[in-house]
Amino acid sequence: xxxxxxxxxxxxxxxxxxxxxxxxxxxxxxxxxxxxxxxxxxxxxxxxxxxxxxxxxxxxxxxxxxxxxxxxxxxxxxxxxxxxxxxxxxxxxxxxxxxxxxxxxxxxxxxxxxxxxxxxxxxxxxxxxxxxxxxxxxxxxxxxxxxxxxxxxxxxxxxxxxxxxxxxxxxxxxxxxxxxxxxxxxxxxxxxxxxxxxxxxxxxxxxxxxxxxxxxxxxxxxxxxxxxxxxxxxxxxxxxxxxxxxxxxxxxxxxxxxxxxxxxxxxxxxxxxxxxxxxxxxxxxxxxxxxxxxxxxxxxxxxxxxxxxxxxxxxxxxxxxxxxxxxxxxxxxxxxxxxxxxxxxxxxxxxxxxxxxxxxxxxxxxxxxxxxxxxxxxxxxxxxxxxxxxxxxxxxxxxxxxxxxxxxxxxxxxxxxxxxxxxx
Ligand code: URA
Numbered sequence: 001x002x003x004x005x006x007x008x009x010x011x012x013x014x015x016x017x018x019x020x021x022x023x024x025x026x027x028x029x030x031x032x033x034x035x036x037x038x039x040x041x042x043x044x045x046x047x048x049x050x051x052x053x054x055x056x057x058x059x060x061x062x063x064x065x066x067x068x069x070x071x072x073x074x075x076x077x078x079x080x081x082x083x084x085x086x087x088x089x090x091x092x093x094x095x096x097x098x099x100x101x102x103x104x105x106x107x108x109x110x111x112x113x114x115x116x117x118x119x120x121x122x123x124x125x126x127x128x129x130x131x132x133x134x135x136x137x138x139x140x141x142x143x144x145x146x147x148x149x150x151x152x153x154x155x156x157x158x159x160x161x162x163x164x165x166x167x168x169x170x171x172x173x174x175x176x177x178x179x180x181x182x183x184x185x186x187x188x189x190x191x192x193x194x195x196x197x198x199x200x201x202x203x204x205x206x207x208x209x210x211x212x213x214x215x216x217x218x219x220x221x222x223x224x225x226x227x228x229x230x231x232x233x234x235x236x237x238x239x240x241x242x243x244x245x246x247x248x249x250x251x252x253x254x255x256x257x258x259x260x261x262x263x264x265x266x267x268x269x270x271x272x273x274x275x276x277x278x279x280x281x282x283x284x285x286x287x288x289x290x291x292x293x294x295x296x297x298x299x300x301x302x303x304x305x306x307x308x309x310x311x312x313x314x315x316x317x318x319x320x321x322x323x324x325x326x327x328x329x330x331x332x333x334x335x336x337x338x339x340x341x342x343x344x345x346x347x348x349x350x351x352x353x354x355x356x357x358x359x360x361x362x363x364x365x366x367x368x369x370x371x372x373x374x375x376x377x378x379x380x381x382x383x384x385x386x387x388x389x390x391x392x393x394x395x396x397x398x399x400x401x402x403x404x405x406x407x408x409x410x411x412x413x414x415x416x417x418x419x420x421x422x423x424x
Contacts, residue, residue: 003027003037010044018057025061029160035167042164042173050178055220056227058178062186065160069107069192074143076105078193079283081275082184084217085117087205087344088242088370090252091272092120092150094259097302098276100147101293103285107143107191108150109157113353113361114169116205116344118252121152122353126250126319126363130312142309146302149309158186166357175207181220185228195231195282197275198222202419203240205340211236211419218422226424231282236420237271241338241373244268248352248366248387250318260300267372267417274418319364321389326382327398333407335375335383342404343367343384349400351391365389367401374414377407 006020024041027033050058071078079099083089096106110132113119121132132152134142142149153162161183168174168183188196198221201207202214218234225232245265246255258264259272273290280288293299307314347353351362369385371377383405386397 003033007037007040007044010041010048013048015051016054021054021057022061025058025065025160028163029065038164039167039171039173042168042171042176042179045178046173046176052220052223052227055178055181056224058182059185059189059224059228062158062160062164062182063189066158066190067156068190071192071194073140074105074107074192076103076147077283077285078107078191079104079195079197079279080106080108080188080191080193081197081199081279082188083199084184084201084207086201086239086243087116087118087340087347088244088247088252088268089118089201090123090244090256091199091268091275093123093253093256094264094272094299094303095275095279096148096150097260097306098272098290098293098299099279100302101299102276102280102288102290104147104279104283105143106148107139107193108148109153109187109191110150111153112357114357115355116341116348116353118247118249118353120150122361122363123249123252124150124312126253127307127312127314128316130307130310132310134310138309142306146305146309148302148306150306153187157190161186177217177220180207180217181224185221185224189228189230193230196225197278197282198232198234199275200234200236201239202236203238203340205242205344206239215420215422218420222422222424232424233278233282234422235275235278235418236422238415238417238419239340240415242340242343242370243271245370245372246366246368247343247347247370248350248368249361249363250320251366251368251387253318257300257303260294260303262294271417321364321387323388323390325386325388327384327386327401328380329377329383329407330379331407332377332379333409334412335371335373335377335405336408336412337404337406338370338373339404342400343370346397346401346404349392349397350386350388362389362391365391371405372414374412
C-alpha cells in the first residue's frame with residue numbers, strides 16, 4: 001500500500017490495520033517515507049485519534065524499530081517509573097535507588113528537559129563526571145551491582161520515536177494522546193521491564209492541563225502497557241504548583257539527596273514513598289521496607305554507588321550560582337497560588353532549561369525555598385530564592401516570577417497531590 005493511501009485512510013477517520021501501521025513506521029525509520037508524509041499522518045492521527053488497538057500497534061512498531069533489551073539479560077524483577085514531566089519533578093532520582101534498596105531492579109532510560117519541564121538526565125549531569133551514556137555492558141553491570149541505573153535514550157532504542165518526536169515538535173502534533181502514548185511506551189517497553197508505574201502530571205506546569213485529558217492519557221498508557229503484557233499503574237498527580245521546594249538542576253539533586261536521607265519536603269518526600277510503594281506492588285515484591293531503607297541509609301548508599309558506577313563524584317560538591325536573590329512577600333497571609341508554569345518559565349529565563357534541544361544549560365541556576373500553597377507567610381519573608389549566574393534579563397525574570405504567587409488573607413487548604421490512581 002502506498003503511504004499516501006494510509007494517510008488518506010486515517011485522514012478519513014478509518015481504522016488502520018496492524019500491517020499498515022508497521023509498514024509506515026518501518027518505511028519512515030529506514031528513510032523510505034519522507035518527513036512530509038510522516039507529518040501528514042501525524043496530523044491525521046492528531047485530528048482523528050486512534051483506537052486502543054491501533055495505539056498498541058503503533059507502540060509495538062516504534063519499539064521494534066530499534067533494539068529491545070532482552071528481559072532475561074537483566075537479573076531480578078525489572079520495574080520502572082515514568083513521569084509525563086513537570087516543574088521541580090526530581091522524583092526519579094531518589095526513587096530508583098529507593099526501589100533498588102527494597103529489592104527491585106530499575107533499568108531507567110530518562111530524558112532531557114525541553115521547554116519549561118526539566119529532565120532527569122540534565123539534573124544528574126549536575127554531578128561532576130556523571131555519564132548518562134553508559135555502554136550496554138556498563139549499564140548491565142551497574143544494574144547487577146547496584147540494582148538501578150539511569151541512562152539516556154541510546155541511538156538504538158526506539159529510533160522511530162526519536163525521529164518522530166523531533167518532527168512532532170515542529171509540526172504542532174505533540175499534544176495527541178495516541179502519539180504521546182506510543183512515544184512514551186515504545187521507549188519504556190524497549191527497556192526489558194516487567195512492570196511500570198506512570199506519573200501523569202496534571203495542571204499548569206504539565207502537558208495535560210485538565211483532569212479529563214490527564215485521565216485519557218493515563219488510561220491510554222495503562223491500556224497499551226496491558227496490551228503488551230505488562231503490569232502497569234498510573235497515578236495522576238497535581239502539577240499546578242511545582243513539586244518540592246526547588247526548581248533547577250543542581251538544586252533538585254540536593255533535594256533528592258535530602259529525600260534519600262528522609263529529610264525532603266513533605267510533598268516530594270511523600271510522592272517518592274507512594275511511587276515506591278506502587279512500583280514494589282506492581283513488581284510483586286513483598287514486605288518492601290521502604291521507610292527502613294530511608295532511615296538506615298541503604299537507599300542513599302544505592303544512589304552513591306550508582307553515581308560512582310556512572311563515573312560521577314558526589315564528593316566534588318554540586319555547582320552553586322553566583323547570586324542568591326530572595327523574592328520578598330508583598331504582604332502577610334496564606335499562599336493561595338504558586339504557579340508551576342510561571343516558575344518553570346522563570347527557571348528557563350535563568351538558564352536552567354532549554355528553549356531548543358541544542359541550547360546549553362547552567363546546572364547551578366534555578367529557584368529554591370519555594371513556599372507552598374496553604375503555608376502562612378509574613379510580609380518581607382522570601383516567597384522563594386532565585387539562584388542566578390546573570391544570564392537573565394532581571395526585569396523579565398521578576399515580571400514572570402512575581403505573578404506566580406498569590407497571597408490570601410484567609411487560611412487556604414493545601415491541594416491534594418494525588419488526584420487519581422488507575423490500575424490495570
Ligand atoms: N514524552 C515523550 O517521551 N513523548 C511524548 O510524546 C511526550 C512526552
